[in-house]
Amino acid sequence: MAEAEGRTGVVSLTEAIRELVEDGDTVALEGFTHLIPTAAAHEIIRQGRRDLTLVRMTPDLIYDQLIGMGCARKLVFSWGGNPGVGSLHRFRDAVERGYPHELEIEEHSHAGMANRYVAGASNLPFAVLRGYVGTDLPSVTKTIAPVECPFTGERLMAVPALRPDVAVIHAQQADSRGNVMLWGITGIQKEAALSAKRVIATVEEVVDEFRPRPFGIVLPSVAVDAIAVEPGGSHPSYAAGYYDRDNAFYEDWDPISRDREKFSDWMERHVLGTKDFSEYLKSIEKEVVRP
Amino acid sequence: MAEAEGRTGVVSLTEAIRELVEDGDTVALEGFTHLIPTAAAHEIIRQGRRDLTLVRMTPDLIYDQLIGMGCARKLVFSWGGNPGVGSLHRFRDAVERGYPHELEIEEHSHAGMANRYVAGASNLPFAVLRGYVGTDLPSVTKTIAPVECPFTGERLMAVPALRPDVAVIHAQQADSRGNVMLWGITGIQKEAALSAKRVIATVEEVVDEFRPRPFGIVLPSVAVDAIAVEPGGSHPSYAAGYYDRDNAFYEDWDPISRDREKFSDWMERHVLGTKDFSEYLKSIEKEVVRP
């Protein structure tokens, strides 16, 4: 979806998801508690994608929603919880009781997942790390194997590269040339984007030119296939410089997601029943009555 | 050389080199055409260190000087030239004619050296990359070996980690807590520093607090053993935000370094004959008459 001049075009999120995410794809939506791409996750749900292999270090609310809505065939992850609150009930329901259907899981440690993205971004088939030895993870996860140093003979663990079909990230800004800038905690987003065949970035806003930001990184336009402007697009997580974490939402999610029907109703009303993320934001605002 | 409160102390460069660099050490002075640690290299020469294994992706003028002054036993590198000008004559004299004495060399490609530092910084014994295959490098460099992907069976090349005894970098700033900030082109400096047992940073100045800079990185105090303030310390290379590259010096170096005696005289007069880098800078300023 690049424009003629070689710049990444700004499109609607609806179009970006329609053009770039297919049923059966391996999709990584990343954002390490900061800049979680919620708007994009909702649009995937709205468009009813199925049989996705979902990849994410920290599956949280958005993956709980994708799993609960039956979009996922498989989950590749390293920590699945509601950060600061507790369990992901839709994820647990899928794993513990196969609801709404069986969910295959492939689990690693954070270090393993991070290095799998690094290998993917580097076009290497595998990455090497110290870890896993002595744990039960290698007995349940097939994508962990020993490897020997050709110089010292030392044994280490290898994990295969992650090469998602699509990576989705949320960033603070894009510039007029189609570059994308993130700052603050940038987690694994650079590697996730560079490891994928196609990249969608939602942003808070488009600016003429970036200015230096604390610990900012820029993903050049050539590494991004579509940019969609979605202010507030990482709610309920935060976007440094734009808005804070909506902690109450994380807490509210616990009772909503605990109950299958309550979850379905909620998703029906706020996600399927809205045409885009700005409508969604209005829709949840109306509903919530907080002390 | 950390102070009691856990902050890296600011010391004189003389003291830093005296305490942290020993004869026989493996030393990496890094800076990829930007922020080259010239002041530190000169102080190593002044203090007459011997039998060093010098590691550097781009040995340029400072390594030409260290080699020409007989400090080096071995050179580990990937590109040895006078950037933008031509040959490094002291390096060539050592390799081609064993002057002032034999110099063992271990040469890699940039990608190989960069990944060797990454492995060192990651406490892994080796790194994997695509390359070297079909070139004559593996036949002359023992630190290149094939490795097989345990998942795909694909053959790639491995290189062993670099773990220098000492890494030396030049940075724009340190802050009052002993953190070190570099911005602009930061090359391999982070990995070089984190791969080493001891780290010396020379800086242009100490500031109270950093502000965001384009593509800035911060090396935390705990990763640095000594900080020395050396304004102009990377002359004739440049320090973004402070001074430009002194291109004439690079050109002038060619005739100086071409001749053994001229080189010795020059080093005697400007480096051995000065007590520190600020005297050195004054000393070369007096001498140069430029159109």
Added chain:
Amino acid sequence: MSGNSEYTTDEMMTVAASRELHDGVSCFVGIGLPSEAANLARATHAPNCFLIYESGTLGAKPDVLPLSIGDGVLAEHADSVVSVPEVFNYWLQAGRVDVGFLGAAQIDRYGNINTTVVGDYASPKVRLPGAGGAPEIAASAKEVIVILRHSRRAFVEKLAFVTSVGFGEGAGSREKLGYSGAGPSVIITDLGVLRPDPETREFTLTALHPGATVEQAKEATGWDLAVADELLTTDPPEARELEVLRDLKERTERAKRKAEV
């Protein structure tokens, strides 16, 4: 030391854990109880400890407790912020972490930790969040401090799943596995303190918090808990420790409520 009898067992636990953190050390901090204890230490006796969170914040100095591992408050005053691969490769795996500070869902007598499942892996009774950063913290930190509440559900005879290795099957296990870190040096609970036997590496009750009894501790432990010959009593929280902890928690609550408006 001045005592203070008006405190909860959770407060005693956090205070005891915070005391284990010496000034100037670099500490890889898990969210929740570890983060609370580490920040209490930083606000009291260990102002120069260097807090690392797996989100990539190095030298974090949160003025309120982070609600998640990647909160903005962790980045704001951090010395540096790096990517997740860097924090795991260049910092943790590189041996730059003196102390790993972990919580746990289940722990066994050798300090091995389960945060993966209760019941069978393929069809679990309870699916827990999983490994996160813990396995490599347990492997590579020079030492590990574990903090969790004492209960029979948590202190089990046999783990359903070994997510992170403590002393494996006892003395010599870590060496055999090639782990560079020394392993868990202490488990702090709301009842007392457990330390590994120097020979067997089995965790042994070495101190009780004021008011707690050996019977309570044994009752809350799923294996036959060994008790040290010389059982110490933890110094109760000092007034200053309690004051700082409560202030920290209150400010956190305020920030949380503010974030909820």
Added chain:
Amino acid sequence: MSGNSEYTTDEMMTVAASRELHDGVSCFVGIGLPSEAANLARATHAPNCFLIYESGTLGAKPDVLPLSIGDGVLAEHADSVVSVPEVFNYWLQAGRVDVGFLGAAQIDRYGNINTTVVGDYASPKVRLPGAGGAPEIAASAKEVIVILRHSRRAFVEKLAFVTSVGFGEGAGSREKLGYSGAGPSVIITDLGVLRPDPETREFTLTALHPGATVEQAKEATGWDLAVADELLTTDPPEARELEVLRDLKERTERAKRKAEV
């Protein structure tokens, strides 16, 4: 096209090389002649080519020619600046480079390049700078453009050292070596243009610059240079190309002199 007879053979070479770079491609640029040609392309027909330098500058837009591979002018208007490991791993090795633009000290009939030594490796006649980024550019860029002056010293029958692989020992070599990139597509010299024979992969003279002769080219080549049946003549530099190139070089000289004061 409007010709211009007042130009040097070096200018013709640079202009011809610049024309090989299509708009919108990502190009990994070596310093010197490649950088000159790539920036001429960017200033004329390829304003959106994405220049990558091994110092980590992505989307560099230098307004004067960089004097070194890590000049400040490369970082100033770059889209991004990354570390050296990243530029090699995440960009070059990852297959994000369409065109690698290389110089060479010596080249053979299969486009293999030597930048290491002349003479014996252990006791060389001339020690050259070495590999730098070239071996992996030659391996991983989707195609490679080589620019160097035509001389018998440079175009040799047998390389003293293979630093970077072109087509190895001819057709099929790259595939056997597992290289993802297609290899060198063209060699531009001050006399003409060489392209690989589609079957044998041997470089063949396919075009001469105006004024140059087949005899000159053969004389300056250390192997028996094959000549294409239909030998083209390069379009001479257009007025605009020359104007931009000269302006670029003049501004570079000015900046250089300024840096020398």
